[in-house]
Amino acid sequence: MTNRTPKQTLGLDANGFIDERKLPEPNIGTAPISGERYYSEEFMQKEWDHVWTKVWLVAGMEEQVANPGDRMTFDIGKESLVCTRDMDGKVRVFYNVCQHRGNKLVHEETSKGKTMACAYHGWRYKVDGELASVPSPEDYPEGNPCGKLRLKELRSEVCGGFIWYSMNEDVMPLEEYLGPVYAQIQTYDLKRFKRTHWITVEGQFNWKIVQDNFNESYHLPFVHPSTKYVMEQSYKYCQMDVFEKEGHARMFMPGNRPSLGLKGGYDETLKQMQHYFDFWGLDGEDFRSDPHSIRAAMQKVKREKGKEKGLDFSGLTDDQLTDHYHYTIFPNFSLSLRPDGAFFLMATPHPTDPTRCYFDTWYLNWFPDGTTEYYSAAMFETVSWDTEVPHITGLVGEVACGKVIDEDLSVWTTQQKGLMSKGYDGGYLTGQETRVRFFHEEVDRYIERGEAAANK
């Protein structure tokens, strides 16, 4: 549970629950969203200079460096970074660069040990970044570098089971950067969500195509037709907000019931809900005549039996017990929260090519207390706590990201092609795509601010 305090916390109500009130609509324009933003190398460079190197980003899950001496490497654009847990238990993130003559220090994605040795001339660093030993220490005209040089460290914080970092030395604290989102996402017991799926695909599309997609649900009836049986598809019955000051957004989408506009097809609703009925001891047949009542019944039974079933929902509102609370966090990831799990979806830029990016799908499951096996509804399979989670990588189409996300992926490559065409004229957006436009305006605000500061 979040560190709830009696006093009101930003983003929470007086009782410590998510403040679900609709936020004011942002003042946004109607300017074209140019195709160039998705393929120009110049624009990519501006994003690197003024967005990527200025914001907070997610490195990985805290469990990846669970023990002192654990480390993991990852890339962001042209940088390779290494994250360690030092021998005192502190999580740290460094540029993965040897201070001798710049060789990449750690090559494996995961490794372990008290020190990290450079393969070139054998400089050896402790996991807290300190240079521990070098060959021929007497042969340095400027003196022995040990005790003098360290790996270059980045700002980092651990929050909600995620490791966050920033390449901006002057970045504001993470709590301030996330604003109300900081406390709201932590109403879920995220530290107890365990990653059970980790897939990274390299795609032929700009990273913003991914964030655009997760910033709207207008595409649901066409890209994800089968979701209408168990979740709301119409914007009219969802709540969409932007956090204007911080640049993030959220959407509350009712679940555990068919879309309000759906007539018939209830067999499919009951089928998709079956594992929940079984788990919570409900009989699906009781809802055959009115499947829209499932949502209220699920909220009731979860509230009554949550603790006994090993899922303490006491920090969640009734709506959170059945609905999808979807946060898009600037600049590059979304967290789609269900009461017993979450999608973490993140796009990171390619080092040099604006028309390519890396897209991560993680699914995190909240295993009920005392269980090591759980049915992951979002991934349509039973998952085990004890299974080592492989990092699956490949090109789009080569590896699967799960049914729903594969459906999203199916349009991104073709959209990139269209955005690069002379035939694309800058778009024409619905009201429910406000978050898409807001996101682009936020990118522009970062660039404008960065350029203004550079020209001072």
Ligand code: FES
């Ligand atoms: S570059 Fe690392 S030891 Fe020389």
Ligand SMILES: [Fe+2]
């Ligand atoms: Fe989608």
